[in-house]
Amino acid sequence: MADFEPRITAFVCNWCTYTGADLAGTSRLHMASNVRIIRLPCTGRIDHMFIVKAFERGADGVIVSGCHPADCHYTAGNYHARRRFGVFRELLSFLGIDPKRVTFSWVSASEGGKWADVVNSTVERVRTMGPFDSYHGLVGAASPADDPFASFETPAGATGDSAAAPASHTGGAS
Amino acid sequence: MSRIGVFVCHCGENIGRTVDCAAVADALREHPGVAHAEDYKYMCSDPGQQLIKKAIADDHLTGVVVCACSPHMHEKTFRRAAEQAGINPFLVEMANVREHCSWIHEDREQATAKAIDIGRTIVEKVKHNKPLETIRIPVTKRALVIGGGIAGIQAALDIADGGHDVVLIEKDASIGGHMSQLSETFPTLDCSQCILTPRMVEAYQHPRIKLHTWSEVEKVDGYIGNFTVTIRKKARSVNEDLCNGCGDCQAACPSRKIASEFDAGLGKRTAIYVPFPQAVPNIPVLDRENCTLFKGRRKGLAKDACGKCKEACLKGAIDYDRDDAFVTEEVGAIVVATGFQLYDIGRDQPEGLKGYGEYGYGEVPDVIDGMQFERLASASGPTGGAMLRPSDGTEPKTVVFVACVGSRDPEKGISYCSKICCMYTAKHTMLYKHKVHDGRTVVFYMDIRAAGKGYDEFSRRAIEEDGAEYIRGRVSRIFRDGEKVKVWGYDTLSNRQVEVEADMVVLATAVRPQPGISELAQKLSVSYDQDGFLNEAHPKLRPVETNTAGVYLAGACQAPRDIPESVAMASATAAKVLGLFSADELERDPSVAKVNERTCIGCFNCERVCPYGAIEHRDVCDVDGHVCGHVAYVNPGVCQGCGTCVAVCPSKSVELANFTDDQIYSEINALAGW
Numbered sequence: 001m002a003d004f005e006p007r008i009t010a011f012v013c014n015w016c017t018y019t020g021a022d023l024a025g026t027s028r029l030h031m032a033s034n035v036r037i038i039r040l041p042c043t044g045r046i047d048h049m050f051i052v053k054a055f056e057r058g059a060d061g062v063i064v065s066g067c068h069p070a071d072c073h074y075t076a077g078n079y080h081a082r083r084r085f086g087v088f089r090e091l092l093s094f095l096g097i098d099p100k101r102v103t104f105s106w107v108s109a110s111e112g113g114k115w116a117d118v119v120n121s122t123v124e125r126v127r128t129m130g131p132f133d134s135y136h137g138l139v140g141a142a143s144p145a146d147d148p149f150a151s152f153e154t155p156a157g158a159t160g161d162s163a164a165a166p167a168s169h170t171g172g173a174s
Numbered sequence: 175m176s177r178i179g180v181f182v183c184h185c186g187e188n189i190g191r192t193v194d195c196a197a198v199a200d201a202l203r204e205h206p207g208v209a210h211a212e213d214y215k216y217m218c219s220d221p222g223q224q225l226i227k228k229a230i231a232d233d234h235l236t237g238v239v240v241c242a243c244s245p246h247m248h249e250k251t252f253r254r255a256a257e258q259a260g261i262n263p264f265l266v267e268m269a270n271v272r273e274h275c276s277w278i279h280e281d282r283e284q285a286t287a288k289a290i291d292i293g294r295t296i297v298e299k300v301k302h303n304k305p306l307e308t309i310r311i312p313v314t315k316r317a318l319v320i321g322g323g324i325a326g327i328q329a330a331l332d333i334a335d336g337g338h339d340v341v342l343i344e345k346d347a348s349i350g351g352h353m354s355q356l357s358e359t360f361p362t363l364d365c366s367q368c369i370l371t372p373r374m375v376e377a378y379q380h381p382r383i384k385l386h387t388w389s390e391v392e393k394v395d396g397y398i399g400n401f402t403v404t405i406r407k408k409a410r411s412v413n414e415d416l417c418n419g420c421g422d423c424q425a426a427c428p429s430r431k432i433a434s435e436f437d438a439g440l441g442k443r444t445a446i447y448v449p450f451p452q453a454v455p456n457i458p459v460l461d462r463e464n465c466t467l468f469k470g471r472r473k474g475l476a477k478d479a480c481g482k483c484k485e486a487c488l489k490g491a492i493d494y495d496r497d498d499a500f501v502t503e504e505v506g507a508i509v510v511a512t513g514f515q516l517y518d519i520g521r522d523q524p525e526g527l528k529g530y531g532e533y534g535y536g537e538v539p540d541v542i543d544g545m546q547f548e549r550l551a552s553a554s555g556p557t558g559g560a561m562l563r564p565s566d567g568t569e570p571k572t573v574v575f576v577a578c579v580g581s582r583d584p585e586k587g588i589s590y591c592s593k594i595c596c597m598y599t600a601k602h603t604m605l606y607k608h609k610v611h612d613g614r615t616v617v618f619y620m621d622i623r624a625a626g627k628g629y630d631e632f633s634r635r636a637i638e639e640d641g642a643e644y645i646r647g648r649v650s651r652i653f654r655d656g657e658k659v660k661v662w663g664y665d666t667l668s669n670r671q672v673e674v675e676a677d678m679v680v681l682a683t684a685v686r687p688q689p690g691i692s693e694l695a696q697k698l699s700v701s702y703d704q705d706g707f708l709n710e711a712h713p714k715l716r717p718v719e720t721n722t723a724g725v726y727l728a729g730a731c732q733a734p735r736d737i738p739e740s741v742a743m744a745s746a747t748a749a750k751v752l753g754l755f756s757a758d759e760l761e762r763d764p765s766v767a768k769v770n771e772r773t774c775i776g777c778f779n780c781e782r783v784c785p786y787g788a789i790e791h792r793d794v795c796d797v798d799g800h801v802c803g804h805v806a807y808v809n810p811g812v813c814q815g816c817g818t819c820v821a822v823c824p825s826k827s828v829e830l831a832n833f834t835d836d837q838i839y840s841e842i843n844a845l846a847g848w
Binding site: 033 | 244245246270272273274275277278279280281284285287288291292295699701702704721765783785786814815816817818820821822830833835838839841842843845846
């Protein structure tokens, strides 16, 4: 695990966090190179499915960042985002994604240093958590014992093997 | 089939030092859909742009990705170049490999790998970019100015002199604002009313300015170039068309002991009143709160308890039954010039502020604030300009001035500098000395901030010529001691406690935004800071614009401002408004949302979240033309392109141009191989 480099996808708003990340660049603040930014007009534009999709496609962590409350370029987009992610966070564990893999933060256009902190702390946290491979495990399940769906396919009251399968999956995702 | 061109910029060495630009071009050349990739030293230079234009023509490119700096830097440059080469400018996107990559990483291998990833995501996005046409919207060449202080008057006059109609509204009975209350102004000590009243009359008589006093903004609809503003004309109880301003009603009014707002509570007025003799317009209002007749009506008396003003009015202009009226005005631009209020530092404070109970303001009559001192010093004030203290009408021989009361005191809730207090305190010491030659003035201050033309010289004059004693330090307590007012403070320069036996104390209280500013800001969709001042679009480069297009800021509604700054800001807003009105149509960024009416289920979630009210209802008709349902429609003139509606649409029927779900998923997918 020592050479594991986390892959982090960041969804940021154009006006605050993207500009804040620009400022980090202009200020030459060195930071971990594990983050790939996807620019959106506003955090209000972020569909929570983007986050799920990012994990499905191999991200080990996700950052969502926008304008501070009351600073939204579009007046209220960040409030809608905050509400949506408040609910969505509850769903993450249900989806088998540890909520600690997702960072929600507010970074304003003047907070280049804060952006560097958000990037570095997220990378370090995800690094200690290890790669997110639960979803890949689903696709690449080698034996029925590893396949979490095995229990659904086996009639009820079958062998003890399949009963153990969901437990092993839960262990992998937590 | 996409034919994307990728252009990797070295930015001299800015990118090239840490990113292997040739390797980035090579990697992206192999990416599906990329028809052309090359790197160059300075892509934004003329030869660099020529290179892009040539590739667009030679390789029949359908999209362009420039791997260079932030889109906030050069997106416009490259979009313009692409447009000159004959493709739609919205097919050009920037991949930010400078601010987000080369400048923040040291490891060349990692930075190059990241630059390739960034390039890939943007290539995938551009594949789905749609050519867009700039939106053109008509402009109503008429402006609304909110607030009739010096800033509002200046803005209104400048716009009107520029040849466009202006609607000026003022919440009080007269225009003039705080400046009309001042005695003399720094740093020239010229009479405030002498320079202001001609401007007030000019605004009132200007053929292009329509004035609504005693009025407030009720509702704002629409968008830049096309606002519809509903104005509440508060019940004045006086018919403005009939009144000739003779003043007979005021003379007849029996309620004569109401504290005058204009005299900052030091003078008295009647219930029907014009706030001051030079008021514009010279038409009284009836203060229903304090009027005997309305007090009686509120108690439910069968017969009116008074009616003297109506009897006295020979023109029959008094009308007790007038209610609030609403007027609608169509305007293309809005200037907000609502100004400030002085911090009322008494014991009752709104949330977040602690007040200064220890200073005895409101309890000790000879502890007054800066505006009350202005009224005492003013020739039109309650004492006729004689320097007499409020408690017993004697001439104070020792006056203590306390600066920074409420300002620069985060413990008490306000951390900003109110900017004007240093100067007006220096002015007050001079005004006092010019009237009481044997008097003594003591000023407690934190720092003297006198940055402005002639300002430092002015405050030095207060010390050197008029003998003001400046003590650097704060005051801990002010209390009554017999006939005197005792001031306890601390001199931080000589490190000792100071006690001054004063006859009067003047507190330079903080400048705060007008009450109700947050409600107005919400009506206008303008943001405000933690102190309630309205936010400009950019603190350096767009200081009088807001993030709501077509709404501009002048004067102290944006931050504490003195008169010259307020006037300069007002003229700047007028320049912006005249610039806006110089064209018949406006051009708008076409990245707006669009509803697919075939799949829209008419739930109107989008309408509930849209901060701009851009969502309209459209009828859906059956084959016989009967309305059988409603779907949402986004007004492209109003939509600002935030995309909040897209994320809440349960049927995925609304898309934001060039930030579609397809594009964002493509970007996420482009990172899959990483």
